[in-house]
Structures are given as C-alpha cells and as structure tokens.
Amino acid sequence: MAALFILLPLFLVMLLNLPLKKFMRPIVFWAILAVSCMQLIAVIFYFQEVSQQTLPILASVFNFPLAMDSLTRVMLVGIAMVTISSAMIANSLAGNVERRFNYLNILLIILGGMNGVVLVKDIFSLYVFLEITALSAFILIAFRRDRHSLEGAYKYIVFSSIATVLLLASIALLILFTGDTSFAALSTAIKGQGNQLVVFSIAIFIVGLMIKSGLMPFHGWLPDAYSTAPDSASLLLAGIVTKTVGVYPLIRIVYSVFGFSVPVNNILMFFGAASIVFGAFAALTQADLKRMLAYSSISQVGYIILSLGCGSLLGMAGAVFHIFNHAVFKSTLFANAAAIDSKVSSYDLENLGGLAQKMPVTGTVSALACLSVAGIPPLAGFWSKLIIILALWASNNYFYAVIAVLSSIVTLAYMLTLQRKVFFGKPDAKMQNVTEAKFSVLLPGIILACVMIAVSISFPFLLGTFIIPLKGI
C-alpha cells in the first residue's frame, strides 16, 4: 500500500488535467489537502498496516520493494505537514486561478517526488526521484518569473546539475563494481572493497548530496533560492525539500550502503560544524528576513549533519529528530514571512518593526518558533539539540559539542534580532494601517506552532515511541 504515496499524487495530477479543467480548478486545493492529510493519518496511526498490507490491484503491477521504517515514517509525516502548509498559503496568495492551479499541480508532483525519495530502496530510483523533486523545485522558485526569482532558480539548477553529475557518475561506478543498484546489494558488495574508484565514487556521492543539502561551502544557491521564491515555495524548500533531497539520502546512504567509518564521520562532522558556525554568523548580518532564515537553515542543517557524523545510533536519532523539528519551526517562520509580506510587502528588517501590536497572532507564533530554533527549553528544538550534544559527548567529540553549544548562543542572538526588528518597538508611521493577515494565511503557522508545542510537551512520550525506535532504523 505504501506505493500509493507515490502513485496517488501522480494519478491526481493526471485526473486534474483531463479536458475538464473548468471543473477541476476549484477542487485542486482540496485534492492536495485530502491526499496530504490521508498520508499524515496513514503514517501516524496506521503505519504497520500500510507497511505490511498490499492492495491486490496494485500488487500485480506495482510490486516495488519500498523502505518503510522509522526514518521513512518521520520523513513522510514532515513531507505531508509542510505540503499542507505550502498549499494553504499558495491557495491564499498565488495570483489568479490558472496560476494557482498550475502551482498546486506542481506541488502534487513534488509531493510524489519527495515520497519517492524517502520510499525507494534502490540507488538509481533514488536519483530519478531526486531529479523529479529538483526539477519541480526549480519551477516553484522561478514561479514569479521576475529577474530575481529567475536568478535564484538559475543558481539552484546550476548547483543541482553539478550535484546530479556527481551522483550519476558515482552510481555508474558503483553499478560497474557491484552489478546491482539496490541498497542491500550495494552495501554487501562495497564492504571490503579496496578499489580506489569505489572510494572515489563514495566521496563524490557524498559531495553531491552536500550540494543538495546546501552545506557550507556548497551553499551558494540556497540564500538566493529561498529568498526569491514565492513565500509558499520558500516554506516548502526550507521546511522539507532540501532535507528530503539532501539530508535524508545522506543519512540513508551512509547508514544503509556505505556504512560509518572514521574518515566519513570526520568529513561529515567537519562540514556540519563549519555550516553551523558560518550559517549562524551570516544570518546575524542579514538585513532581509527571508535571507536571514535561509542562512539559519544552513546552520540548522549543519546540526543535523554534525549529529549524523557521530556515527552512533543516538547521533542518527538526534539528526532525524532535528530534521522533523526544523521542518516545523522553519516552516512556521516562513509562513510568518508570508503573512508579513501579504500585509507589508517587504522583508527589509530595517523597514519593519512594531508589528506585534498590529499582527499579534503572527508575532506570538514567530516568538515560539524563534525560541525553538535557538534551542530554548522546553521547546522542541531544545530536545533535538540536547540529543545531538549528548551524542557528540558520548562519542568523545568534545570540541564539536562545544561548537554546537556556543553556536546556539549565536542562533539565539540572530533569532532575537529578527524578533526585535520585525515585531518589537513602536510601529513606523507607514505601518499604522497594517492589520493581521488573512486567517487562511495564519492557519498554517498556527497549526505548526501547535505541533511544536505538542512535540515539546509530549517529548517523554515521543522519546520512547518515536525517537528511540529511530536508533534501530
């Protein structure tokens, strides 16, 4: 049944584009909402059933082996949640009916593409679904078709293509040596291989995924892509796309195929720590709200990779938990950026200020998300960072643990700067007529903030049921 997560969005896109567009246009939003909510409910409440049962009609044609473990479960929940948020904002803010229809269709394709990335157990299929997601993301970034968004999209596609070349070259070499493409077969065949071409192929595969993750020094595309895309697309990119096409495959491939080794762990930890520090300090100097959030994403992805680099199961659990938390708090912040933009039409931190009085709901939700990013207890971000630091300490990486703790202080500094410059103080004369954003724009932020609070409060429960099982991915 898990194949439905890929097939249903594809089927819906085809159905919605039959020559009955007039009737289909009004229902496209509800279709994407329905399919994402079904995914959310199925994965949270009926995961065992979905993993084990097969639909007879599907089984005869689509009998693919799919990965259905704790890691996939977290990713599928994150994908559905962020897609719902992006669809809600796009439905409220994305231009005329035709453009909204096209946007939501691409959102359905990217939903299927991301689900494919997290479900496949084959390295070539992984590449195919990575490309679907990257191509859809390119269109979403360029959606406004102004000079800036086209530039952002162009940078994204250039970097993404370089990553693709590296991934494809690596896959070709691995197929040559192992004669197979499934994760299990690759893992068995690679073990004990002393050939330097195999080592080279592993290295370029990891570099390719680092480019897709936006890790420093491969981050050149990320701030431009995030800041120039439409708000709903920025939310999707920052919330889940980058994690699905970059971070998730890195975790999956390192864990299931290449295996942890001292050189791989050291490389991951070095680039993770460099991204944390660089992203945090770069965010501190930004004057544009979305660019600040983009650099913050580089820093937070650094935490995830640093945790993965521990090479321990606790580190991996911390990485996956932080992916989920990052999806929630970063999507919340980009949803707030959409709400602000819909009323003020600016992201310039110097021109904003005092919006908490005018937009109290947005201000409150933003404060919660900012504190969670900074890792302030008892919010969700604190728990995942705590696990990451414990994993670093337990694996004797004291230096990196100290970097992670100190960078949290810088994170707090730029998040408080954001909150102060946008929401605190007296509103400018230009802001006198500003009112709270439409409820449909606020709703995703409110829902995500509720998820954040729920995760924070229920952490002891989640630890036993959700996070510890991650150790046995």
Next chain:
Amino acid sequence: MFSLYVFILAVLVLMALFTIMTTSLLRAGLGLALTSAVLTVLMFILNTPLAAVFELSVCAGLIPVIFITVITLTKPLKKLEAEESAKEKFHRFRYLPLIVLFLFVLFVALNIKLNIALPNVEMEPDARQIIWNVRRMDLIGQVMVLLTGAFGILVLFREIRKR
C-alpha cells in the same frame, strides 16, 4: 583498442569544450548534437547498441532540434554587444588550462598509484526485460519528469507567449 577509446574520449572532450565555450547559441546547439554523436560512437563500440540508439535519436537528434527551434526565435546580439562578447570570449576560461596543468603536476608529483582496475560486467541481454520488469519504478519516475516538464513550460513560457 585502448588508443581508439582515448581518441574518441579526446574528441568528446573537445566537442564538449566547443559547446560550452562558443558564444553563439546556434553553434552551442550544434556542438551538443556533435558531442552526443561522438558519445553514440563510443556506446556502439562498447557494445551497448540500445543506449547508443537512444543517445543518437533523442540526445543527438530531438533535443538539439528543439534547442535550435527555440534559438531561431531569439533576437541576435546587436553589433556592439557582439563585439563585447567576442572580446570576452575566452577571458572567462583563462584559468582552465592552468587548473588542468596544476592537477596534472600534482598527480605526478604525489606519485599516486591508483588501484582502479575495472571489473568485467555481465549484461542483461534483453533490454525490454530491464525497462518493463526490473526498472518499473523508474518508468513511473519518467512519467513524473515529463509531467513536471510540461508544467514547467506552462508556468514559465505560456503566459509570456500570451502577452
């Protein structure tokens, strides 16, 4: 046989360099077709006729035709722009030979002995078996790629054309 591979690879690299270094879009389109044609020859020699036929028909045939069709719809450079462009033609690539030379010297100086022996590959004789039975998941992916491309054209070009 080895010298033939080296020769074809050298021609392939030269064609690819021509494609990215030329300032004329039309020549770049033709360069792409030529690069694909050389790759096709390599594929035939390597005994992968099906991949070679795909490469020849799609990458060397169809895609350059689409590119050249689009290029004919663009405006040519004005005289002044063309002169500026010609002046900077090779400027941006000035470090390329130096980088290649540096890497070569580094490789020789470090005296790296590579263990890069390639294994023998067993081929599945029936390509249909691979495409329809083994790689069915990728076929679904291909359908999604095509749909994405169609929406890309709709979103990025259709409304511009309407204007």
